[in-house]
Amino acid sequence: MTMIAITSTGPSLDDQVDPRFGRAAGFLIVDLETMDTRYIDNGQSQVMAQGAGIQAAQLVARAGAGWVLTGFVGPKAFKALSATGIKVGQNLEGLTIRQALKRFKSGGIEVASGANRAGRGGR
Amino acid sequence: MIAAVASGKGGTGKTTVTASLATVWGGPLVAVDLDVEEPNLHLFLRPTIEGREKAHLTVPVVDEARCNCCRACADLCQFAAISVMGSVILTFPEMCHGCGGCFAVCPEKALSCGQRELGEISWGRSGPVDFLSGRLRVGEAMSPPLMRRVKGRLQQMLGSVGGDAIIDAPPGVSCPAVNAVLDSDVILLVTEPTPFGFYDFRLAWQAFAPLGKPLGVVVNRAGLGHDAVYRFCRDQGLPLLAEIPYDRDIAAAYARGRIVADLSPELRETFLSLRGKIGDLARQCRPRKAVHA
Numbered sequence: 069m070t071m072i073a074i075t076s077t078g079p080s081l082d083d084q085v086d087p088r089f090g091r092a093a094g095f096l097i098v099d100l101e102t103m104d105t106r107y108i109d110n111g112q113s114q115v116m117a118q119g120a121g122i123q124a125a126q127l128v129a130r131a132g133a134g135w136v137l138t139g140f141v142g143p144k145a146f147k148a149l150s151a152t153g154i155k156v157g158q159n160l161e162g163l164t165i166r167q168a169l170k171r172f173k174s175g176g177i178e179v180a181s182g183a184n185r186a187g188r189g190g191r
Numbered sequence: 192m193i194a195a196v197a198s199g200k201g202g203t204g205k206t207t208v209t210a211s212l213a214t215v216w217g218g219p220l221v222a223v224d225l226d227v228e229e230p231n232l233h234l235f236l237r238p239t240i241e242g243r244e245k246a247h248l249t250v251p252v253v254d255e256a257r258c259n260c261c262r263a264c265a266d267l268c269q270f271a272a273i274s275v276m277g278s279v280i281l282t283f284p285e286m287c288h289g290c291g292g293c294f295a296v297c298p299e300k301a302l303s304c305g306q307r308e309l310g311e312i313s314w315g316r317s318g319p320v321d322f323l324s325g326r327l328r329v330g331e332a333m334s335p336p337l338m339r340r341v342k343g344r345l346q347q348m349l350g351s352v353g354g355d356a357i358i359d360a361p362p363g364v365s366c367p368a369v370n371a372v373l374d375s376d377v378i379l380l381v382t383e384p385t386p387f388g389f390y391d392f393r394l395a396w397q398a399f400a401p402l403g404k405p406l407g408v409v410v411n412r413a414g415l416g417h418d419a420v421y422r423f424c425r426d427q428g429l430p431l432l433a434e435i436p437y438d439r440d441i442a443a444a445y446a447r448g449r450i451v452a453d454l455s456p457e458l459r460e461t462f463l464s465l466r467g468k469i470g471d472l473a474r475q476c477r478p479r480k481a482v483h484a
Contacts, residue, residue, distance in 0.1 A: 119283070122271035122274050122283060122286075125274075126275070129276045129277050144286070147283075148281055151281050152277045152279055
């Protein structure tokens with residue numbers, strides 16, 4: 069069974085991939101076998117001054133996701149996701165959730181080897 | 192007495208005022224540069240540095256053999272500096288604010304003390320004035336922990352020699368600026384009578400007035416801009432303690448690292464008078480203990 073978490077601007081498959089990981093509006097958790105979806109709101113991480121990426125990583129880990137599909141991942145979030153063996157597919161901004169899923173299923177998404185954004189943490 | 196020289200807007204003349212006040216102070220004084228992100232008071236006071244030390248923050252290090260990932264530390268930490276991801280515990284030392292909460296709540300005693308370097312504290316003398324300064328490590332994101340170390344040393348220095356202190360604060364109204372003025376007896380707000388200057392001056396007033404400390408205003412570059420700052424001070428009953436004229440010669444002297452109070456007898460008198468008024472303000476208002484942020 070593969071569960072994937074996609075950063076999403078809303079709860080439906082036709083919403084946009086949220087380009088931000090840590091400060092994404094939410095995560096659409098998709099079970100690839102049943103295509104059941106579940107939306108997790110990420111508002112709690114959005115308001116954090118720092119550590120949003122780490123907290124978001126905890127959320128998707130707890131949801132049981134094996135993959136994260138998103139736009140940009142910062143270094144701390146990447147470290148947190150890697151530590152639990154969650155694979156990251158990035159640079160998917162501009163797609164809808166449905167389009168990102170299609171690309172994923174066709175094997176068109178590579179496992180990222182590192183963060184593609186500098187950290188935003190600080191003040 | 193501790194006087195903090197603050198501003199909302201950067202570049203209004205905090206260091207100009209601090210250096211000039213230090214020069215005319217009379218009596219034992221420690222001049223402190225608490226703008227640890229970009230200290231520059233030394234450029235004007237040119238102190239002889241007598242000592243320096245690195246400052247560190249205690250951060251948690253996990254003994255993975257003892258940790259059972261119970262999440263007590265992760266649930267407590269508001270900054271995700273210690274996080275549990277499934278059955279893996281991760282630390283992000285650069286996120287740690289050093290509160291020590293994780294050490295206190297860990298039931299397995301699985302945390303030991305590590306260190307993150309915050310920066311450097313240096314001290315020395317500039318003529319009759321004691322000098323103290325902090326410099327944040329490049330890459331360090333938080334300045335308040337280092338500022339607290341500098342203030343700790345200031346208390347030691349004041350405890351051993353007595354006297355006053357004048358603090359060159361960082362600009363702005365966020366944690367570093369509030370930390371710099373928190374332990375002072377008087378806050379001096381330096382502004383310029385421009386729209387930008389006034390806007391940030393009002394923010395500074397909103398941030399610092401609730402601390403319940405006496406506030407005084409210094410208008411730098413007087414003659415420029417408009418009268419909004421003056422009207423605001425009048426309406427709020429904020430005392431205008433000094434005006435420094437908008438003058439090309441002052442700017443040129445500043446650029447060469449000269450002290451403005453040394454430029455002319457009139458300017459020296461401006462700062463002598465300001466020094467007296469700061470003392471009056473501190474005496475009028477009995478110091479109240481601020482609630483620690």
